[in-house]
Amino acid sequence: MPAEASRKAEALRKKVLVVYDSRTGNTEEMAKAVESGARNTGTAVRVKKALEATTEDLEWADGIILGSPTHFGTMSENMKKLIGESVKIRGRLEGKIGAAFTSSGGVAGGNETTLISLLQAMLIHGMVVTGDPIEVGGHYGAVAIGKPGKGALEACQALGSRVGELVARITASEPVR
Ligand SMILES: Cc1cc2nc3c(=O)[nH]c(=O)nc-3n(C[C@H](O)[C@H](O)[C@H](O)COP(=O)(O)O)c2cc1C
Numbered sequence: 150m151p152a153e154a155s156r157k158a159e160a161l162r163k164k165v166l167v168v169y170d171s172r173t174g175n176t177e178e179m180a181k182a183v184e185s186g187a188r189n190t191g192t193a194v195r196v197k198k199a200l201e202a203t204t205e206d207l208e209w210a211d212g213i214i215l216g217s218p219t220h221f222g223t224m225s226e227n228m229k230k231l232i233g234e235s236v237k238i239r240g241r242l243e244g245k246i247g248a249a250f251t252s253s254g255g256v257a258g259g260n261e262t263t264l265i266s267l268l269q270a271m272l273i274h275g276m277v278v279t280g281d282p283i284e285v286g287g288h289y290g291a292v293a294i295g296k297p298g299k300g301a302l303e304a305c306q307a308l309g310s311r312v313g314e315l316v317a318r319i320t321a322s323e324p325v326r
Contacts, residue, residue: 163192163316166210167309169217170199170227175252175296176218182302183214183250183291186309192316199227204238211316212246213276214309215267219251222259223266232270239274246315247271247278248308250291252301264289279315282307 165187169180180196187194197206199217207213217224224232235242249267253260268278268289280289285304293301 159193163211163313163320164209165192165194165212165214165309165312165316166202166206167194167196167214167216168199168202168206168228168231169196169215169250170225171216171218171252172225173218175293176216176250179250179252179291179293179297179301179305180216182297182305183216183309186306186311187212187214187313188309189306190310190313190317192313199225199231202231204235207235208238208241210245211320212248212312213242213271214248214250214312215271216250217263217267219253219259219263222262224263224270228267235270235274242271243275244320245274245276246312246319247274247276248280248290248312249278250293250305250308252293252295252297254295256294258294260292260294261289264292277315277319279311282311 171177217228249264251263285307291304
């Protein structure tokens with residue numbers, strides 16, 4: 150493909166951002182599986198740790214997948230920091246696709262409330278949020294108890310693929326605003 154055509158094709162390529170926080174590596178492992186699922190759909194993918202991600206990364210993406218360990222039944226402080234900073238760009242994430250994943254210590258340790266806290270922040274940004282596909286669970290997002298096992302990693306991969314497919318199908322070529 151000539152250079153100009155290839156530049157244009159790259160500019161039109163849909164983009165997925167995976168942002169995660171992780172103290173002991175469990176959510177990080179999940180993030181890698183989410184990344185691989187999104188890459189399989191042909192989208193461009195950026196992966197950032199919560200403390201390294203910027204509002205520019207959020208604006209760059211057509212789809213944003215947030216992963217946080219469950220801390221006191223909600224997202225971690227590091228993830229909350231990024232969400233807090235994102236108020237500066239409120240309105241500019243409208244219409245983007247969002248999804249979430251978490252690792253918790255216990256089965257009933259607040260993993261679902263953590264997913265909801267992440268999805269809630271994205272809803273407040275006017276994003277269109279999705280859960281995990283029905284074949285891997287079909288609820289609020291991907292979950293692992295501690296270190297992710299095979300099933301949790303499959304759910305993460307499926308979540309990444311779902312967002313990759315949705316950005317191609319739903320998001321406009323131009324920003325909503
Ligand atoms: C500050 C803190 C708070 C936590 N709160 C919870 C909690 O409310 N419920 C729970 O099930 N696990 C809780 N955990 C355990 C972590 O969610 C769990 O170990 C998780 O697998 C860590 O993921 P990471 O390796 O990505 O950091 C907490 C851990 C820390 C450090």
